[in-house]
Amino acid sequence: MNYLINSTLAIAILATIACQTNTSAKESAALYSQGQTPPGGKTVTKTDAEWKKQLTPDQYEVLRKHGTERAGTSPLLNVHEDGTFYCAGCHNPLFSYKTKFESGTGWPSFYEPISKNAVKVAKDNSYGMERDEVVCSVCNGHLGHVFNDGPKPTGLRYCMNGVAMTFAKK
Numbered sequence: 639m640n641y642l643i644n645s646t647l648a649i650a651i652l653a654t655i656a657c658q659t660n661t662s663a664k665e666s667a668a669l670y671s672q673g674q675t676p677p678g679g680k681t682v683t684k685t686d687a688e689w690k691k692q693l694t695p696d697q698y699e700v701l702r703k704h705g706t707e708r709a710g711t712s713p714l715l716n717v718h719e720d721g722t723f724y725c726a727g728c729h730n731p732l733f734s735y736k737t738k739f740e741s742g743t744g745w746p747s748f749y750e751p752i753s754k755n756a757v758k759v760a761k762d763n764s765y766g767m768e769r770d771e772v773v774c775s776v777c778n779g780h781l782g783h784v785f786n787d788g789p790k791p792t793g794l795r796y797c798m799n800g801v802a803m804t805f806a807k808k
């Protein structure tokens with residue numbers, strides 16, 4: 639009897655997960671089609687082989703395979719000089735040093751992108767969590783996630799993978 643209940647429950651849970659995945663894909667598509675034109679109307683599309691050749695293995699893992707760097711490992715964590723953070727895949731300007739803050743998470747954190755259309759946000763339901771994924775709006779590279787527990791004035795925390803970005807002093 640217990641076994642029966644358990645397997646029914648398992649099927650119900652699996653069905654729920656499947657449904658959520660479908661909804662998420664639909665929601666993502668809707669978010670992507672909200673007309674957030676990339677900066678300059680520019681998009682960069684490359685084959686997987688081309689990305690692999692251009693990027694370091696760590697950059698490729700994060701930008702193209704949605705990986706996450708180990709917390710506390712990015713040299714960009716302690717950068718607070720006057721300058722701009724760019725996408726490591728396509729050199730799209732992403733964040734100004736002015737909006738960077740110490741989140742204590744071990745990942746470079748910002749409260750606002752450098753321009754409204756610098757990044758795109760999509761639903762990410764992987765690993766059983768509901769998160770908002772942040773991707774570069776020019777090359778669609780995975781950058782990190784955005785959360786609602788950031789500081790003023792936006793209340794947002796763009797939690798970025800340092801390896802997905804480069805920094806250039808002004």
Ligand SMILES: [Zn+2]
Pocket residue numbers: 725726727728729730774775776777778779
């Ligand atoms: Zn990019």
